[in-house]
Ligand code: ADP
């Protein structure tokens with residue numbers, strides 16, 4: 211390992227800090243974050259959190275934890291602490307965190323009108339009568355005085371159970387536009403005429419009473435944290451840091467032992483790098499808090515650089531460096547800073563693939579960290595792995611995300627690795643895509659791995675080396691991994707056109723994203739046809755209009771970049787394209803492409819219209835570059851291992867390519883299939 215910097219420069223980050231009756235060993239604070247694992251997979255959850263503590267996070271928190279069936283957010287999988295039966299599952303996590311000397315925090319939640327209670331079927335509750343979020347045909351009823359008394363009691367009972375489960379920090383949660391306690395603060399949800407509505411003092415009353423009752427119940431043993439969204443980025447239509455938020459902080463100043471402050475909703479708090487490229491992007495909203503309170507403050511901002519972290523502390527912005535995503539991308543970030551191994555930090559790229567898992571109710575994964583979520587299931591560790599007894603050489607062909615990760619993991623397992631790349635640069639699609647607007651951080655996928663490979667003594671990188679099958683056979687290497695990637699389909703094959711689009715011989719120029727990465731000089735009116743629905747169609751529309759083209763984006767979906775609803779970006783992407791002047795045509799498929807016109811068909815009625823254009827850019831699907839692999843298969847007896855990895859095997863996300871490369875390398879060590887069947891079964 212290289213020593214990049216004198217670790218003492220960052221010693222302020224390793225000071226212990228008291229949170230009421232408990233003391234965090236350092237300033238690295240994993241704020242509550244969801245995992246898509248939740249109450250159904252306590253072993254997985256515990257192992258994931260334990261790894262964070264092992265990596266040096268002084269405080270490790272749960273995701274939001276439901277306190278009562280009247281706040282029940284199924285089908286999403288968060289934490290649950292409804293009664294004593296839930297305590298043993300939480301004990302797994304607190305034990306895992308305590309093993310490494312860190313504090314365990316729990317974020318108690320009552321989601322109110324944010325949850326439709328689809329599982330419990332209890333009518334949701336809110337400050338006032340309101341439809342629940344997310345278009346469920348369900349309304350939340352207004353809470354009466356008995357409900358308010360019950361609400362506080364449920365918090366206290368959950369806090370006591372949390373203490374029994376071993377938590378050191380207990381949260382009261384008023385943020386993300388997801389909790390009853392925040393909804394009471396906001397006039398748009400609270401039009402009560404009693405002492406819990408109207409004036410600010412009245413709207414704060416429930417939060418204050420809940421905080422005090424939780425503190426009185428467990429404050430002698432546990433630190434009491436208040437998670438409070440200081441700004442909703444809605445101007446005067448919502449909470450503003452410059453307005454009521456400051457008054458609220460002053461009113462509650464020293465009641466909690468810790469202020470955990472951020473912006474709301476979740477899309478603003480977990481903004482992607484495409485929309486908030488800068489580290490510390492929340493500072494302009496949250497920095498006032500420390501001026502008003504005498505208690506420690508934690509805040510987030512996709513911090514990955516220790517210099518930025520030290521600056522936050524020294525300038526009096528934050529006491530704790532909060533992180534969700536940076537701790538997912540690199541659970542060992544604190545220890546790497548402590549040990550001066552800065553170049554080995556795996557920096558979050560701000561893509562929100564991790565976030566998407568919660569939204570699609572799948573176990574968490576991470577583009578940068580292929581071991582995330584696999585700690586218990588596969589017993590994978592983000593930093594260490596078993597080593598092979600007798601080293602045998604391995605050949606990896608292609609240095610995109612899959613090939614880079616495969617080569618890196620093989621080298622860590624002790625294999626001497628030859629990594630051959632056809633072009634003069636590593637990175638593959640991650641490097642190409644990083645040139646598009648807002649995606650610069652995608653470079654980090656390559657930068658981290660390239661740096662690690664450069665310092666590895668058992669890796670030889672051959673750039674500008676396009677291998678043919680005979681070249682591979684001539685090496686006589688027995689373990690071969692083909693990571694040659696994919697290309698975008700030129701025929702428009704996709705969900706709407708399983709057999710491709712009808713394109714006349716005399717048609718206008720037909721491009722794909724690969725044309726943009728090649729030598730295309732875009733001009734005129736270009737129709738981007740997006741039947742892929744992730745970021746590529748939208749980001750290319752942005753790129754093309756910024757390059758001076760007239761752009762129309764056509765999609766069969768009901769909105770642009772539809773799948774990015776899961777990464778919390780969709781509405782931001784659509785707003786950006788509309789502001790830039792991109793014409794957006796939704797719910798339309800392409801019928802045919804001619805010389806000057808494209809026939810569009812409504813996906814519902816199949817009625818046709820035409821749009822004039824100079825060229826069409828098809829973003830529909832990708833085709834594996836598997837000809838080399840197919841050729842090698844004819845000689846498979848020459849190899850002990852011959853595997854396709856990444857997009858060459860099955861085109862998908864960059865996260866999937868990295869995972870595929872990692873899995874392929876690890877599979878040399880044992881039977882990976884067994885992990886597919888490792889489950890946590892309900893007790894019967
Ligand atoms: P993935 O996401 O699966 O890693 P990419 O398309 O990002 O796929 O990367 C594939 C890489 O493989 C590219 O950098 C490409 O230049 C390289 N490549 C493709 N064919 C060959 C080959 N025959 N020999 C060496 N490298 C190749």
Ligand code: SF4
Pocket residue numbers: 534535536538539557558559560561562563564565575576577578579
């Ligand atoms: Fe960061 Fe993306 Fe990993 Fe999430 S998935 S932690 S945003 S790199």
